[in-house]
Amino acid sequence: MCTEEKLQFFLIPPYCKKLGVLNEIDHETTEDMSLAKIEVSNPSRILQLVKDLTDKSTKKLEIKINRYLKRECESNFVFMINLHSVSEEAVVQVIQEKILDENIRKVLSEGTINNILTFQSNITKSCDQLDLKIQELVVEIVPEGTGEVIIVPVLAKEHREDDISPVYLVCIVTSSKDGIYISKVVSETFRYCLSLLLNTRQCEEERRLKTECQSLLLVARKLFSHLGHLSDLLKEIMTEARRLTNAERCSLFLLDPDHMHLVAKVFDGVSPADHNTEVRIAADQGIAGHVAATGEILNIKDAYKHPLFYKGMDEATGFKTRNILCFPIKDENGIVGVAQLCNKIGGHFDYFDEEVARAFSIYCGISIMHSLVYKKIQDAQARSRLSNELMMYHMQVNQQDVLDVTMCPSEHEVPGFSLFNFTPRKILWKESPCFVIEMMKDLGFIDTFRIKIDTLARFVLYVKKGYREVPYHNWQHAFSVAHFAYLALKNFQLVEKGYLSKLEALAYFVSCLCHDIDHRGTTNSFQQQSNSVLASLYSSEGSVMERHHLSQTICTLNTEGCNFLDSLSHDDYVKCLDLIKDMILATDLASHYKIHAKQLNMAQEGFNKTNAQHRYYLASLLMTCADLSDQTKDWTETKKVAQLIYAEFFAQGDLEKKMGKEPANMMDREKASIPDHQLEFLRQCCVCIFKILATIFPSAKVLVNAIKQNILCWESSKRIFDKYCVEGKTSYEVLTSEELELEVQNTLESIKE
Template identity: 45%
Template sequence: MASGTFGQLIASVFSYFRDKSWFLRWRGGEKRTDMDDELQDILLRLGGVTSWDQLREAVRDAVGITLQNTEDLVVYLSDIATGTLVSQDGLAGVVHTLPKSGLAGKCAEEQHLIVAKALDIEDPLCGLLPSASPTLPENRTVACIPVLGSDNARLVGIIAVVCDAVSSNQEKRLSLVGRHIAVCVQRLHQMATQQRLPPASTTTPTACSGSPDGGTCMGSSYDNGILQLCAELHDNDPASMQTKVVKYLERHTQSECCALWIVSSEDATEVFCQVLGNRVLEEEIRILIPLSCFNTVVTEERSITLDDISENSRTELEQKMDMKIKSLLCVPVINQARSKVVAVACCINKIGAPRFGQADEDVVRHCFRYTVPVLTSVMSLQKERQLKQETQSMLQVAKNLFTHLDDVRILLREIMMEARNLTQAERCSLFLVENDELVAKVFDGHVLDEMGEVRIPITQGIAGHVATTGKILNIKDAYSHPLFYRGVDNSTGFRTRNILCFPIKDRSTVVGIAELCNKVNGLYFTKHDEEVAAVFSIYCGISIVHSLLYKKMKDAQYRSKLANELMMYHMKGTEEDIKPLLSKESVPKPESFHPQMASFTYSPRGIPDEETIRATLSMFYDMGFVYRYRIRHSTLVNFCTLVRRGYRDPPYHNWYHAFSVGHFCFLLYKNLNQLDMLKDIEVFALFVACICHDLDHRGTNNSFQVHSQSVLAALYSSEGSVMERHHFAQAMCILNTEGCNIFENLSTEDYQTVLDLMQDIILATDLAHHLRIIKELKQMAEDGYKVEDPHCHKLLLCLLMTSCDLSDQTKNWQTTKRIAELIYKEFFTQGDLEKAMGMETPEMYDREKACIPELQINFLNHIALPVYQILSKVIPQSGLLVKAVDANKTMWLRLKRESSLRKLSSANSIDFFQIPFRSENGAAEFGKGLSEETEEELAEGEAEPGRGSKAGAVEDISERNNNNNPGRDTTTKSS
């Protein structure tokens, strides 16, 4: 029989056994087209090729039948020696490799059909496909067809052809042709590695003496059997596939039982069996290779029989397989592509003969010559499925862990349970590292109480070794390891066989140790278990650290809440203080405190301290806030009392300062008719912000807070305006205190609005903020205030807040001078602290260097006067405030001139306020009684450059407070 005819017969038999209905339909069971007949013939022809030349010719014909009007064609096929794709086609007729660039290179990279309208002139295929010019007709294309191996991952060929446009039906036919070509390539590769001899005349297998590897010359019945077996190996279930192979081996070797022992792909130190005879095992049987009869088969790649193994190995195998072994044949299953043993085929108890012979070995080798690629592919697929399942399991594990961050003990219990499930361990112990000790809070899923915690030194035992080295430890035989302590097993009766101990880290720091004991379905923990543990430990580390951090945060919150409650308790007024204020009738009219209460010339600092809260209540009522916003009188009393107690007692930034600022807001409301350009709720927010704007002031500015690394700086320095944010936070704390929320009856929208306004207004008291918006304020004054513009509203509120904060500069000279003394007392106290801490102290904070008149003149010129000048342009009625500030500046100029003439010197600048000056006589009437000569001297003094210039103290202020630590303090505090 000719080889081509035999090949066609074999292909027909293969097609018949794989799908009978398909075979009959194609062979005449249904009416077929000429194209179907031609395609079937060429597919049969592909099944019978025995050489590469025949394959190339069959490929040309198959493509020509499938596509229309093929013109030029190049076929690249996998070379067995190099693995590269080579071709003998083309005009040159020489062997060349597949180009890495152009259309062919793109097809090889993407591994799917690519159809192009034409080839680029630089494409390497241009010389091989002459008709594929850049100017192809509209209906002509260049098709690049990939041929993929049985695993759909390895490229075994590429076909490039010029043809008509490719239809979807033709794509399906090309896919079918490609699969048949791939089978042919695989068969030719196997034939090239083995010596194929003509079939024998008998049906009994006989050894081929001419085969260097002891190969077999199988008869037609065996070829039919292999074809039928290959046709049945179409499912992706490893157990089902192994069952079919085992049945084939039992039938053709006449064995009582056969088994396929798969070599573990992780570390190749053990084999496992999933199918024994016709039984799919519920649990895999695993055997260590070095200690078993399979060691010779795997390491030396040769077959063994029962005579080649020891009695101990035979006994172990009988126990594992639960059967008596009378005869045995173990044959290595080699993956030729990787040149390694991937399995061991075992035939047990020959039927009708005392032992297995060479013919039986040949049957096994012949079987796996064709089935090992499918088996390895399916095992790889199973491995991928397992990895996918483990990835999904790991994600679920992460979800389970991260939902228990609120309780570290429950979290540890979850970690132990998940660790046991992932690695199939019998027991698990978990230790946390605390103060050079390993602490077990949970054991075998049971949460221990505080007294029941187990603590061991960090240097003791296996867990201690892992904790100190930070490396995973996989112990296959616990009793032979020097660090294992048997005393626990002796006392509990538990037998520890193997241990997997791994560290749980937070970055490079070990925070815990997990110790797993006794692999359930295996001899020991594998390399795969180590990898799973390594990944799992990352999730454990993240969850444990965050859980401990969460606990610390909750503890800190509880402590903060207790401290806040304690602070609020002591801030609350006594019943004796509050009771007289609880009656509305006890709140008098503002003018009852002083006839000039609503006049800009009046200083509220003359009101006694015990009457200031009553005066604040009076202003709330007089401005209409109580009735307009439905504020309960008791709530207002509680609020004002807490605000009063919320201020500390530094020389200047105390309750009297806040009360004065709030009073000036009251003056603006009473005296400036144009204040109605703001909304009522904006004026309300402004007044409340005024009395709250310096809550809990410590007498130091923002720069000091940051450089001294205070708690406030830790909380707020990243956002800037440290003290201002603290003031607002304290105001919110008071509002959130029961019975103190004066905004409680506002609508949701108004409530949020008034809080946002308060925050913006209080933050506006920062000097850095004022300096940032000064240009916008001047521009608004030039362009005119626009009532409909929200940004103008915000700028005006900031301007009004600053004018209130600096309002002491608008009072009479004696008040202004007294305020300056308080301010510099506070400044110099901070300067003393800075010196003690080794910090650089600015001149205005240094009691030994500060020139107070010069600093004040500088401050009034560049900070205070511009504020009131802008305000007078926006609201002309406020022009008298500019005159008041200017009059006080005149007095400072007099004092500066007189102190220069008298050449005053002192080691303490604050002593300046204790020296009597002639210039202060009659200072109540600003600007009167000055001679022309004195006026000229004052003018000259003001114009003198030096420390009083803009480059002097004010520049120091702005620079110091702009350095990410803006301090509103120094706006008002150098006033």
Template identity: 35%
Template sequence: MDEERCLQYLKANPYVLEALVTGPFVSRETFQKWAKKRDQKARVLYELGRCCEQLLCMNDVTVVMSSMDGAFQVTKNAEGEMKIRKLRKPKKAPYYVQKVVDCSETILGELHFNSPVTDRDLATVSVISTWAAATHYFAKISSQSSEFLADDTDKINRQRKLSNFLLEVAKSIFQDIISMDLVIMKIMNFAQKLVNADRASLFLLDTKTKELYARIFDVGTNASEHQKLDEDGAKDLRFPMNKGIAGYVATTGQVLNIENAYEDSRFNPEVDSKTGYTTRNILCMPIFIRGTVIGVVQMVNKIDGHFNRDDEDAFEMFAVYCGLALHHAKLYDKIRRSEQKYRVALEVLAYHSVCNKDEVNKLKKIHLTDRVSELETFDFNGMKLSELEKPLYAVYMFKALFQTDLRFDPDDLIRFVLTVRKNYRRVAYHNWAHGWSVAHAMFVLLFVKKDIFTPHEALALYVSCLCHDLDHRGKNNAYMKTMSTPLAAIYTTSVMEHHHFNQTVTILQQNGHNILKSMSSEEYKQALGLIKHCILATDLALFFPNKAKLNDYLDNGTFNIHTPEHRRLVQAILMTGCDLIASAKPWQVQTETVKVIFEEFYDQGDAERLSGKDPIPMMDRTKANELPQMQVGFMRGICLPCYELIARIIPEADSLRDRCIYNAKKWEELAEEQRKIAEAKNSGHENIEKKNINGD
């Protein structure tokens, strides 16, 4: 029999396997080894993964279980059976990996998120991953304890029952993590069932007032029979932490098991008088977080007698879950409040950063019916345009490129362009004027080479150029990292470029701004992916490896524009070329632009000097005399190689290379003049020193 036929037979005849496992040929030791191999961590990790998908509204979370033999993916088939298979190496790395580590620092597995997730989502994932790890840890402890109790069948069964119970608790919590009040109530319901109590109460410790108070009070056998205390204090049960059974436990951290509550002098009958309930016996347990009591869980009136030692042991283990629930309830509440504050902030920012109706109507009234031929050359000087003409021509260029091939709402396009303009900061160089110039350069490239890209690709390239420096602060990536700015804490690479892309997506998501809405879901996803790729390509750190790869393909004759990798490299190089377009403008435009660029550089250098750091020469205002020589290095080392590469791919754009060569020579002439002036000054100083030495 082969494996498949054997499995089919055993599924159809389960008694055969049962007879084998429980028969004389399998020892107790072998049976326990087999049972131990049925690790519950696969089940926990699977539930965790599905919970994350539910919370984050995605369906591409891969659950990976760690093992000495490698990584295994955990799934379920149509019949609900757990399937564990060897995980092959993925084609591309996931966007984010969440490790699930238990209390003993053992890595149980990983969650691979195959699409982007926000920081707030990751905080939520961290919360429920902690639950998953704790679940497995205590289930493992329970399983290990049962091995030492091999001669006591009842205790083994209780331990297994407790282990399964804890797993069910975690599973239930995963399903309802979105409502922490419901989570706490479920915890109390589980606690009440665990020790067969009639009531369960939860008291939290208010460290400021030194009081105990109830948030969820008296969860009874009837699921709807409870009091949910609101945050304004209605029905708030409060009493000093040194009063009553709960107060004693909160103060001392000891467990109390009281058979007759009213005979105990520590019992506080005020709670009974407020609720009309009669307390007979109590099992009260402190809840710890990092060694500090944060609350008390109290089980009241065991249904079938008194609370015993087994109840105490089971409840003590369960109290750890209560602590986690409370700790994460507070954390989750903070996350939710933070999210609401974030949404309010977005609303405020949207109001101030989105174009208004007057701006839109003003631009709509202007109709450019004739062809603006002067825009179709790289030499066009965008610096001479007014604030009204820039968005007007940006809309014109968009229509000229895509009017016949793509569907878009003209009003959405106008709103999009005006809002993009509004989201550029008023810094010296990386402002709206620069964004417009880069978009114009891409317009000319796409205009002279219409067949190189599909309409959707061309659209992504144009939008990327227009938005590539959104919300630029006039400081580069090195500054962001050195100064430990908030953006540098969010993004580890291409800090500003990632931010520019996110700003682009934010604008597209604004009502009435989505110029991509006519695309299908798949087309929209591809367009955003290409926009991200193109904006990130404007990080000059990526230019050098991109240039090297593309030159290799061209040199060895293997370049093919239809190969996806080659195509993306071309798009990246074109983005760099458009971003550096000032170096290929007429000399007068080039010199005016360089002055503005270095003014922004010097502003960064001044900020670095104020922070006690020495700026690099390019950003040091005191070394402004070295500007021509710096420009020579920049033109020869970055700009010219970029335009030479573009000319190899798009010969129609060879004017960019020629203009760059001309400008580089002009900077070399200025650098030589500057060198001669410096030598003359040095020579004059030497003559003066000689005269002083000779006494002349």
């Protein structure tokens, strides 16, 4: 603490007090300052000074101004104190003509800079009337016993015209001139130099900000290169934080919201994993806890005097903490962690360090958030791979299974197998893969495309295992659909008459076989309403389940030893996959209804074999007919299929009720009227579709007639449904009753008579 005897301060604000002919700065608007007289300065020397102030560095400018003031005031010692109103700091960067290696900074008390404006007009002031930090700064710089110190504040307008603030304190030590003379010299000097000095200071600030921005961009690039490994990312964050703020040590804590703790992932620049330790701090304790709770930066100049500082860590490590800059790390949802920097090299953490920390914390939050998300994705992918490995292990088709199909001694000849009225569900489940191979042989695919039998057999067995044990959309359904494709190709002579190429025919048969792989027994709308994983993957594209079936088909084809299409040329291979894609997606009835009118026009106008659109419409029609082919079988088979379909529908309805949703009537076992739903489906959908097919291929009229026969059966069943539903039975219970079968059979016999 200085005393009146040691230092004498003369405080004469030249720009705001009337001195001689100089007017107060507040009156600049009423009197042109350019007309003010120079009372004590030599005009030629001031002009020479202004001429020499060409440097782009405020430090070099201060050297020249110090040299000029020292000569004009006949002083032994001159320096300037920069006042920063934003950061409330006093900074000395040049003493006399020496540029300091490290700026001397003092954080001022709140309101100190504004208080300088309240100085009275008397000349002499005692040192205890100045801010303590300014006193300490002056005492630190001025050699003891040097003599009297005169301090002159230099004021300038801020951005607002009516706002004036001190920007410099000019310190003149041991001068032979009196205070009034010195005040006038400083006033006249800065009248011409201040704008240049402030503009240069502003340019330096902009250069500093530009450099910081470039540094932060480089930091961002470094951080995002470590997203794959959180520990490396956090180490890089702390390395860059130390570099940007010139700190000795750093620690980084991530918030564990489940246990309300801050967990040190990088402590003093070293990952805890390197020492097999973990540092945990309660989220509401200590400096880091306070910052996590408030979300505000905490800049502590003297750590040992702060009530939240825990000295035990220093005692345990032997490290002496002087000051701390602790700042929160946030993502879009809130605080994810806290970074703590210790011991600013060469002084205290200042306002600019805080600004860097704020900007840096944004990059930290973004990079940590993306790293955690990336880690979750990696974990999910790893779990998915493990699940796939487990699934493939249980789905594994061993060589003996393949041999059982390829070397099967049975002839697989069943009467009527190639007729439309044949019921493919009669084929034994175990023998069905053999029949798939036989159908492909009969259609000429094996020889035409040089397909390896063992590879094809393995593919078919994997496809068979890919179907779930749901009531209807299972392997039996897939086999039935593929059987219809076989019937259509054979009976309509689709390849021989040029309706389909051989490659299109192959894609058609394979698509029918694979069109429902891994069906979950639920509809597309259910997948979307339940926000399922499948919906999240495919809902933006539409046809959720169909796209999943396609994906599983390609996955199965890519399974080792299953690619029976590998003998195709590259172009044919790509074309075949594109055809399979279009055909599987065509099994979505919603897609069918979009092109139904165009298919009808195509049939009425006549199929044009050279028209690409016609070929696409026909392929889509053939897929839909194959998918609905169960409705073209006899009544007994159709009723069994209906039992399977409604078992699946009602299971979905039960799930929807558990989810708090109201299922559609056809999905609700309590409300469904099965004969009415079946009649609506057959009349409005099936008959229309198969009539288009029969228009193109007249021999398909037998299919239309079969559907009409089933319509009669469902109409005759309504009486028995109504009878038993009145007695309290559900529609599904009636469907599975023997009485229904007898009633319909009697109706059919009466029709024949």
